[in-house]
Amino acid sequence: MSLRGNEDEKLDALFRAYRDACPDPEASVNFMPSLWARIDSRQTFLFSFRRMANAFITAAVALSIALGVYMTIPRSTPGNLSETYIDVLAAANPLDNPDIVSPTARLELNGR
């Protein structure tokens, strides 16, 4: 009737025997209490994890706001901030400073 070989049929018979050898077992009396204990334990873990995650997010948001506020506040630093780089450079090195105006003049002054 079929093209299946002898081995195929034997294997099918073995699988059927296996099905009969492994009937559906009854659950023990502790099945439901243990299941609910596991559910509660997982729920407690998830709840504390969620709470920690929320606390972390709140702290991160607060830190971001604080940093934003800090960056927007104009800071009063010593010195005149309106000065340009050129102004500062000119003040540090006046025109009569031989090092800047003419480096060779310094050599002449030293006795060459």
Place this chain on the structure above:
Amino acid sequence: MLVDFEVIKRAQNRDSVAFNEIVLAYRKRILGTITRLIARSEDVEDVAQEVFLRLYFSLDQLRTPEVFEPWLYRLTVNAAFDYLRKQRRRQEFRMSDLSEQQVLMADATAGSKVEHEEQTKKKVRESVDSLLGAVSEADRILLMMKEVEGLSLKELEKIYNVNENALKVRLFRARQRVLKAFGAAGKKEGLG
């Protein structure tokens, strides 16, 4: 379906009474499937509890109650697969590894008919477990669901979310490997 859609909907809203009703309705069937999938009676309840635990926390993701059973079977398959992967080929002292003389002695001590039947069943369980060692854990489960649990390709398609042809190919290859191991075991027995 062993429970009404209404019960599933209530369980989705974290109704513990409805969830208990589902567990009580499907417990025996799931325990039986796991028994045949993992072939370790001492761990069956633990794996079954894992299935219902996963069900409890994933029930809200179920879109329609109509697909509840394939969903539950998928959780069962996944839990059994995780268990088998953890247990991967833990070498155990099995009846199938004993010499023929030892088997005969064991049979002789099992005097009564009931004991003899129990020994035969044990041998069948061990033979199948040993044969399924020829395929991967995933193929072992797929083959079991088809050949032992008697699920149709359509049902397997829903559980695995894979098209029928892919399942057929995979089943065919797995069965061929098991057949090869079966033939080899038969020859060995014939020689011995």
